[in-house]
Structure formats: C-alpha cells, structure tokens
Amino acid sequence: QGDLMMVGGFAALMLLNVWGLPLAVALPLAIAGMGLLGWALERAVIQPVLGQPAFAIVMLTLGLGYIARGAITMLPNVGTDTHALNLPYTGPVALGGGVVVGVEQLVVIGATLLLCVGLYALFRYTRVGVAMQAVSQNQLAAYYMGIPVRRLNGYVWALAAGVAAVAAVLLAPITFVHANMGLIGLKAFPAAVIGGFGSLPGALVGGVIIGVVEALAGFYLPDGVKDVSAYVLVLVMLMVRPHGLFGERLSKKV
Incomplete structure (x- = not known):
C-alpha cells in the first residue's frame, strides 16, 4: 500500500508539475489511473496465487514494492530526486490562542475525515461494501453464498490504489515526493x-x-x-x- 502511494505521488507529480493541470483535474485523473493500476495488478499478479499460503502473497507484494521503487528510480530526472507538488494551498494559519498550524495540516485532517465517512458509508450501506466485508471474513463462504469473490478482489485493489493516490497528494506537502x-x-x-x-x-x-x-x-x-x-x-x-x-x-x- 505504501508503494502504491508512492506511485500515486509520482502520477500526481506528472499531472500537476509537468502537464500543468489544475488540482481539480489532476487529482481525479490520478485516482482513476491508480485505481486501474490496482485492478490490473490484482488480475495479473495476485489472482493467480489466490488460495496459496498467505506467506506467498506477502512475499509477492513485497517484491512488487521493490519493483515499483526500482522502476521509479530508473526514470531520468525523476526517481532519484525529491520533488514538491505544485499545490494551491500552503502557508500557516493562526487558530487563536497562539496556536498556528499549516494549511496542509488542516487539509489532511479535513480530507481524512471526509474519506473515512465515505468509506464507512460504502462498507455499511452499499451491497458492494457489505459483500467486501463478507469476502474479507471468509472467501469460501462468501463464494458459496453467490458473491463474486474474484471480481470483488479486483474492486478492493482498485479502491486501495485510489485511496493511496489521495494519501500521496495529502502527504506530499509534508514529506515531498520521492521513491x-x-x-x-x-x-x-x-x-x-x-x-x-x-x-x-x-x-x-x-x-x-x-x-x-x-x-x-x-x-x-x-x-x-x-x-x-x-x-x-x-x-x-x-x-x-x-x-x-x-x-x-x-x-x-x-
């Protein structure tokens, strides 16, 4: 998940800094692109080893993380440097009583709360979210109950990668974007x-x-x-x- 966030950070970097797109356009594109990448990874790499011991999947995902970091560092003038995103918000804000925080900190707090509320609503009130919870608890039982386990696994990876892109944009003003x-x-x-x-x-x-x-x-x-x-x-x-x-x-x- 951390390495997906890193890839999402570099995707946002290309959209914002290189192509000069506004944040309102770049962020949805980065989320959609990372969602597609997460779905493709699940289909091509994770799905063939489903049913194998958990250790195999853990080692496979660790290997994917190393590959992602290695691929980013091989990009010329990109991967070996530390970059800052061109975001429209920055600077300190005085909250009163001598308390001063950065705008980026407030954005992280607000966006995290909104994201948590959205995910909670997804898992609590939608058929897809309830089915995801069932699959996470017992894939075999969910399959016997008619839940499309393979399809939902792809949805979960797409959702996780999209959330990772959001996290990368929120974190970039604090830690910057690097491999x-x-x-x-x-x-x-x-x-x-x-x-x-x-x-x-x-x-x-x-x-x-x-x-x-x-x-x-x-x-x-x-x-x-x-x-x-x-x-x-x-x-x-x-x-x-x-x-x-x-x-x-x-x-x-x-």
Whole structure:
C-alpha cells in the first residue's frame, strides 16, 4: 500500500508539475489511473496465487514494492530526486490562542475525515461494501453464498490504489515526493493494530495515537526512540488487548 502511494505521488507529480493541470483535474485523473493500476495488478499478479499460503502473497507484494521503487528510480530526472507538488494551498494559519498550524495540516485532517465517512458509508450501506466485508471474513463462504469473490478482489485493489493516490497528494506537502515515501505507509499497520482491524474509526484513532506518541517520544526521549515508539506501542497493545481498541472479538466454534 505504501508503494502504491508512492506511485500515486509520482502520477500526481506528472499531472500537476509537468502537464500543468489544475488540482481539480489532476487529482481525479490520478485516482482513476491508480485505481486501474490496482485492478490490473490484482488480475495479473495476485489472482493467480489466490488460495496459496498467505506467506506467498506477502512475499509477492513485497517484491512488487521493490519493483515499483526500482522502476521509479530508473526514470531520468525523476526517481532519484525529491520533488514538491505544485499545490494551491500552503502557508500557516493562526487558530487563536497562539496556536498556528499549516494549511496542509488542516487539509489532511479535513480530507481524512471526509474519506473515512465515505468509506464507512460504502462498507455499511452499499451491497458492494457489505459483500467486501463478507469476502474479507471468509472467501469460501462468501463464494458459496453467490458473491463474486474474484471480481470483488479486483474492486478492493482498485479502491486501495485510489485511496493511496489521495494519501500521496495529502502527504506530499509534508514529506515531498520521492521513491522511498511509501515507507511511511508501514505506520498504517501499527495504527490498524492499535485501533482494531476492520474498524475505520479505530484506524483513525490509532493513527492519532501513533502521531502523538512519536511527537512526545521525539521531544522528551533520546534520539532514535521516536522511530521505534510506534512498534513498541504495538507490542504492548498485542499483549494487553490483541483485538485493538475498537476491534471485534471473533471466535470460531467447531
């Protein structure tokens, strides 16, 4: 997912900086292009190994990430440099009481809330979203109930890649666009573990907790602690509350 975000960042870079398209045009094009790429990857690479051990799929996706980073770095005058997107919003905003934040920070917060509400509505109130949840819980049972599992897997990859493009545009003013920007996507895993897998509000709360812990660790603790604080927090959460703050307790009766 992190490397898809990186590719989405470079797609937005080409549309905004090279072709000079406005953000209102470039962002939908980047989302659509990344959605198509995600669907194609699922069809061409992931679908043939469905049913194999999870380790095989994990190694396959890790390999895809390395290929994506390598391909980007081979592009002349693009992949080896750090780039800034030409976005129409920038600069500080005073909120009162001496609190000053960047416009890009407020855009991240607002866009994330809108995206979470949209995804929640998709998974809760649409047939496709409910079917996606069923497939995520038990693909075989969903298949026997008449749900088109293969088609939905392609939809999920397209949706994930499109969301990754949005994340890349939101993150670009903070970290800029470069070949290794996808590594920050690793922080999504601790956020999901802390919040609870399958819970969108939990993922949001988990991300806020990770951000606060890293900020405090970087300020009060020695150098290097900030980089590992998120994963230490995950270990503590797995020992104390393995299903996360908002995750469902699932059990299987035989």
